[in-house]
Amino acid sequence: MGVLNIVKNDRGGQIMLGVLLVITILVPLLNLFVPETNPLHVPTYTVTLMGKYLTLALLAVAVDLVWGYLGILTLGHGAFFALGGYAMGMYLMRQIGDRGVYGNPELPDFMVFLDWQELPWFWQGFDQFWFAAIMIMLVPGVLAFIFGWLAFRSRVSGVYLSIITQAMTYALMLAFYRNEMGFGGNNGLTDFKDLVGFSLQEDTTRIGLFVLSAVALAVGYLICRHLMNSRLGRVCIAVRDAESRARFMGYRVENVKLWIFVISAMLAGVAGALYVPQVGIINPNEFSPINSIEIVVWVAVGGRATLYGAVIGALLINYAKTYFTAELPDVWLFALGGIFVLVTLLLPKGVTGFVAGLKQHKEVSA
Amino acid sequence: MKPFSFRASYRYFLSSLFVILTLFSAPAIAVIDSSLGGASALLMSKAFDNKSRGLDLLVETSHPRTSEILQLLSDSQLYYHKKDKRLFIITHYVTGKVAKDLQGNEQVIKKKRDFKKVTLNNKMRGQINRIQAELGLNADNPQQREAAVRDLLKDITPGTVATLKTRFLIEESKNVREMINIALAINDLKSSDDVLLSNAIEQLDGSLEQESRSALVAFVSTAQSPLLKKQAQIALKGIEDKVQYYGWLETLYFGLSLGSVLVLAGIGLAITFGVMGVINMAHGELIMIGAYTTYVIQLLMPDHIEWSILVAIPAAFVVSGLVGIAIERGVIRFLYGRPLETLLATFGISLILQQAVRSLFSPLNRSVETPDWMSGLIQINPVFSLTLSRLYIILFCLVVFVALLLVLKKTALGLQVRAVSQNRAMARSMGIRSNRVDALTFGLGSGVAGIAGVALSQLTNVGPNMGQAYIIDSFMVVVFGGVGNLWGTLVAGLSLGVANKVLEPWAGAVLAKVLMLIFIILFIQKRPRGLFPQRGRAAEG
Numbered sequence: 075m076g077v078l079n080i081v082k083n084d085r086g087g088q089i090m091l092g093v094l095l096v097i098t099i100l101v102p103l104l105n106l107f108v109p110e111t112n113p114l115h116v117p118t119y120t121v122t123l124m125g126k127y128l129t130l131a132l133l134a135v136a137v138d139l140v141w142g143y144l145g146i147l148t149l150g151h152g153a154f155f156a157l158g159g160y161a162m163g164m165y166l167m168r169q170i171g172d173r174g175v176y177g178n179p180e181l182p183d184f185m186v187f188l189d190w191q192e193l194p195w196f197w198q199g200f201d202q203f204w205f206a207a208i209m210i211m212l213v214p215g216v217l218a219f220i221f222g223w224l225a226f227r228s229r230v231s232g233v234y235l236s237i238i239t240q241a242m243t244y245a246l247m248l249a250f251y252r253n254e255m256g257f258g259g260n261n262g263l264t265d266f267k268d269l270v271g272f273s274l275q276e277d278t279t280r281i282g283l284f285v286l287s288a289v290a291l292a293v294g295y296l297i298c299r300h301l302m303n304s305r306l307g308r309v310c311i312a313v314r315d316a317e318s319r320a321r322f323m324g325y326r327v328e329n330v331k332l333w334i335f336v337i338s339a340m341l342a343g344v345a346g347a348l349y350v351p352q353v354g355i356i357n358p359n360e361f362s363p364i365n366s367i368e369i370v371v372w373v374a375v376g377g378r379a380t381l382y383g384a385v386i387g388a389l390l391i392n393y394a395k396t397y398f399t400a401e402l403p404d405v406w407l408f409a410l411g412g413i414f415v416l417v418t419l420l421l422p423k424g425v426t427g428f429v430a431g432l433k434q435h436k437e438v439s440a
Numbered sequence: 441m442k443p444f445s446f447r448a449s450y451r452y453f454l455s456s457l458f459v460i461l462t463l464f465s466a467p468a469i470a471v472i473d474s475s476l477g478g479a480s481a482l483l484m485s486k487a488f489d490n491k492s493r494g495l496d497l498l499v500e501t502s503h504p505r506t507s508e509i510l511q512l513l514s515d516s517q518l519y520y521h522k523k524d525k526r527l528f529i530i531t532h533y534v535t536g537k538v539a540k541d542l543q544g545n546e547q548v549i550k551k552k553r554d555f556k557k558v559t560l561n562n563k564m565r566g567q568i569n570r571i572q573a574e575l576g577l578n579a580d581n582p583q584q585r586e587a588a589v590r591d592l593l594k595d596i597t598p599g600t601v602a603t604l605k606t607r608f609l610i611e612e613s614k615n616v617r618e619m620i621n622i623a624l625a626i627n628d629l630k631s632s633d634d635v636l637l638s639n640a641i642e643q644l645d646g647s648l649e650q651e652s653r654s655a656l657v658a659f660v661s662t663a664q665s666p667l668l669k670k671q672a673q674i675a676l677k678g679i680e681d682k683v684q685y686y687g688w689l690e691t692l693y694f695g696l697s698l699g700s701v702l703v704l705a706g707i708g709l710a711i712t713f714g715v716m717g718v719i720n721m722a723h724g725e726l727i728m729i730g731a732y733t734t735y736v737i738q739l740l741m742p743d744h745i746e747w748s749i750l751v752a753i754p755a756a757f758v759v760s761g762l763v764g765i766a767i768e769r770g771v772i773r774f775l776y777g778r779p780l781e782t783l784l785a786t787f788g789i790s791l792i793l794q795q796a797v798r799s800l801f802s803p804l805n806r807s808v809e810t811p812d813w814m815s816g817l818i819q820i821n822p823v824f825s826l827t828l829s830r831l832y833i834i835l836f837c838l839v840v841f842v843a844l845l846l847v848l849k850k851t852a853l854g855l856q857v858r859a860v861s862q863n864r865a866m867a868r869s870m871g872i873r874s875n876r877v878d879a880l881t882f883g884l885g886s887g888v889a890g891i892a893g894v895a896l897s898q899l900t901n902v903g904p905n906m907g908q909a910y911i912i913d914s915f916m917v918v919v920f921g922g923v924g925n926l927w928g929t930l931v932a933g934l935s936l937g938v939a940n941k942v943l944e945p946w947a948g949a950v951l952a953k954v955l956m957l958i959f960i961i962l963f964i965q966k967r968p969r970g971l972f973p974q975r976g977r978a979a980e981g
Binding site: 410 | 719721771774775779780781782783784785787788789790791792794795796798799908912915916919948950951953954957958960961962964965966968
């Protein structure tokens with residue numbers, strides 16, 4: 075039971091994983107075996123929506139890893155998410171084959187439209203799933219490595235780091251909006267047909283993706299928790315709370331930061347890769363700085379440095395977003411903005427911190 | 441206007457004769473527009489040759505309304521009533537609109553069939569252009585005369601050469617004489633006399649007119665004498681060097697104007713971020729509020745658009761400043777010393793402000809009018825002109841910068857701001873009300889953002905998303921320049937603007953911007969505290 079040992083002292087994590095397990099088993103059953111007329115039936119639309127939330131929760135966990143435990147407020151994690159998504163999107167584009175509008179077996183539609191003659195070199199290999207799967211983690215990882223190597227070694231920190239992470243994702247957004255980049259310009263990649271042979275239109279594929287997202291979230295969570303339980307995790311916290319002291323103690327602070335940052339970016343890439351087939355599109359808008367900042371808010375709402383708080387925050391805010399943008403679209407930005415302000419002012423430890431505080435208060439008064 | 445009195449009277453005689461002949465020979469055209477004489481009858485005829493003669497007639501009689509008629513013709517606004525045989529000016533050829541005759545009497549268009557447009561063919565258009573240029577040649581204003589010669593350069597005929605030579609004899613303005621010389625030299629390049637040719641090339645050496653260049657290029661490719669060819673090539677080279685030099689000047693000018701925009705956008709942030717250490721993500725929205733203030737002021741004074749900008753500047757300062765003070769008092773004062781939290785909270789505020797603007801004004805972009813005195817350009821020479829709006833932006837940026845510098849260095853508030861930003865506890869113990877100073881500083885930074893919004897409203901569309909477009913630029917400028925340093929902001933903004941414009945023709949606008957961002961990211965690695973870092977104890981934080 076080595077895996078369960080990871081969450082031995084993590085009550086929140088235990089509950090979160092338990093609930094996740096129940097949902098992962100229950101939702102597909104309720105979708106497949108309960109008739110549509112039954113109020114307990116879960117429509118496929120909802121399954122996909124939940125799958126999408128779970129990928130975003132994984133993204134939030136990745137952000138919490140660097141923000142909560144290392145104190146790096148990243149305003150550019152959306153970039154790693156989007157890069158993972160693009161890697162998956164490229165694979166899915168190649169899977170369309172000659173079923174595109176132009177029927178070209180080699181080139182995706184937008185390239186035919188732009189009158190390109192052959193596949194650019196960076197698209198080579200994306201017809202193989204294993205290659206795409208590696209790229210999903212490798213591309214965000216390498217970008218995070220280069221960026222982090224430059225930034226952490228020269229001790230860029232605090233708000234400066236936040237601002238340049240934002241500049242990074244903004245620069246990528248501008249670049250990806252260009253048609254010449256070879257990633258579909260502002261339309262991005264879309265019209266996906268199937269994934270490793272399974273049609274994306276099938277209910278079973280959608281359920282499969284939902285289950286995969288749940289598993290990815292659970293595995294990602296366990297990896298992060300395991301890291302933070304280890305000595306490395308304690309060093310992280312030391313770096314967050316007193317960076318120069320940790321440095322004087324002889325720890326290579328920049329290496330600690332770098333590797334955690336890279337792992338986090340890879341997790342974000344996986345989240346992006348699972349997100350894309352479920353929503354059916356990836357476009358440069360995913361790089362927009364506001365998306366990255368929103369992720370930070372999920373974590374802030376849930377509670378920093380808890381990991382499960384990030385999951386709760388991501389689910390809460392995204393559910394609220396879906397609800398508000400459908401019912402009261404004008405109110406959504408007011409609500410989101412209000413949440414930003416209120417959480418920072420009134421709930422500095424997020425929802426989980428607030429609940430824990432209540433409990434403590436009870437125990438003390440009891 | 442009467443340099444050719446002899447010829448004019450002679451022609452007048454001929455034309456009168458012509459009118460009388462037409463009167464008798466064409467009784468169908470009985471009613472004639474008295475103001476234009478025979479020309480009007482000719483313009484209303486069907487044959488283009490007749491119409492063309494009508495134009496000549498106007499010129500020959502040196503009719504006072506010649507240029508007006510020519511303009512109406514080339515704008516396709518001249519019509520005639522089929523039955524009345526009178527000319528009308530019609531701007532909107534729609535039933536129910538008004539047709540005005542040349543005396544100014546108005547008449548409602550009842551049926552569109554009643555009127556017929558005075559049509560032109562290409563030959564007549566050429567004729568109109570030539571007549572307009574020749575008329576301009578005799579204008580009172582030397583600049584108009586110069587422009588007229590420049591127009592004539594495009595198509596030099598023996599007739600225009602004669603006109604130009606006559607004009608040259610009585611021309612007083614040096615510039616116009618120079619321009620006429622160039623025109624004559626271009627004409628001389630067609631001759632076969634070597635001395636004439638050599639003189640012409642010498643004359644064209646250094647002339648930046650497009651026509652001079654093409655004439656020289658044509659000459660080089662056909663020249664017989666190798667000596668002359670060589671001379672022309674050297675002249676061409678000189679011209680090209682000059683053009684390139686002015687090209688660089690233009691890039692510099694564009695760059696400085698873009699840089700001024702960046703400085704304006706960033707300088708408010710230099711105060712709130714640089715001096716106070718507050719990451720204000722709502723800075724872009726404060727710029728937006730300034731821009732919308734300009735829009736509202738224009739709505740409030742639709743009859744005085746010319747002056748609306750001057751009203752908008754203080755108004756935007758006050759509105760954005762008050763919003764800023766409200767933000768500081770409502771949110772930021774609880775978060776001092778926690779920069780990451782201020783970042784999140786102010787980002788929330790920026791979302792609220794965006795949505796508020798969307799709900800109040802609509803999500804669509806609003807366009808703000810540019811007053812006449814801000815548009816137009818100063819033509820330095822044919823290849824280099826200064827756009828006035830850019831010039832105003834550069835000047836405005838410098839004025840704002842100097843004003844801000846003076847406020848911070850010379851006023852009591854400035855002294856207190858610096859004191860609080862360097863050592864809050866010490867400042868408080870010396871009796872400075874730090875709360876009040878914080879609010880005022882934030883208000884000042886926000887007000888300056890509002891002023892930037894006024895300037896930006898003249899350059900781009902005003903919309904709910906405009907703040908987001910500038911927030912990253914603003915941060916880049918402040919971080920690049922070095923936090924807490926207004927001079928750094930100025931240097932950083934201007935140099936980023938120039939660098940961007942230098943890269944643009946080579947890499948394209950988007951890629952240039954991407955490269956600038958990458959450059960700044962790399963630059964911060966090397967110098968984490970910007971171009972002009974703060975020194976001393978205050979810098980550790």
